[in-house]
Amino acid sequence: MKKIYYLIFIIGSLLLAVNSCKIDNYPYPNAKVFGAIRDSIGGGLVETDMNTGSQIGVQELGIYADNPVRKTWVVMQSGEYRNNLVYANDYKFDFTSCNFFPPTPTLTTIKPGDNQLDFSVTPFIRIKNCSITLNTTTNKVVATFTLEPGRPFVRVAKVSLYAWSDMYVGELVKKNLADKTGNTQSFAGNGAVINPATVYTLSIDLNTNQSTTNIGFGVHRNYYFRVGAIASTFGTSNVGTIRTNYVPYVVIAL
DSSP, X not given: OHHHHHHHHHHHHHHHHHHHTSOOOOOOOOEEEEEEEEETTTOOBOOOOSSSOOEEEEEEOGGGTTSOOEEEEEOOXXXXXXXXXXXXXXXXXXXXXXSEEOOOOEEEEEOSEEEEOOXXXXXXXXXXXXXXXXXXXXXXXEEEEEEEESSTTOEEEEEEEEEESSTTOSSSSOOOOSOOTXXXXXXXXXXXXXXXXXXXXXXXXXXXXXXXXXXXXOSOSEEEEEEEEEEOSTTOTTSOSOOOEEOOOEEEEO
């Protein structure tokens, strides 16, 4: 009797294994979607953080329109994005938790093959006339820049000069400087009114940050510096979590 039970168990296991190896009948994704988040003025890329930066909300419609599932596509640090595994169909695109005013949700038909889809947006804050240089006399990395509000009521909560050992430098990937004096300026309350004529100056004193750990620049190599500005929540309701606006990083050999 035990042999019969054992034989039944073996046969059942084999049938289960064979059944589990069957190839499903779902088609392979047949479309690629790529593009960029671009400033409505000038068309420049709206940079973000690679980690917890701007995101695109995507809902596949068509036969799923009655119960669409919202998925998230990550925007790269440069402001560009790409998804090579998409099914041709109708889609709804929306934005929350970004560094720009969310545009009206877009309904788009994605066709088989390549689909370029750029989004024209208004950043919360534009960082302009930015210069990041090494002052060899004072041994400081100095950033100067001006700000422009995306809309008249936007205020600035904080401006920072970030440093790190690779290109992903930003609010969440940065050196925890031993001496933070000068590299960040915060504005209390509802933030500061943005005057486009105001020139901001931030700096990192290399003499007081010479550790060889992640709090200093004691190792001689290339370092990446980037200026960021984050808008105040004042007057910017219904936009989700506000992310930092940036300019492209600058590489300085130290």
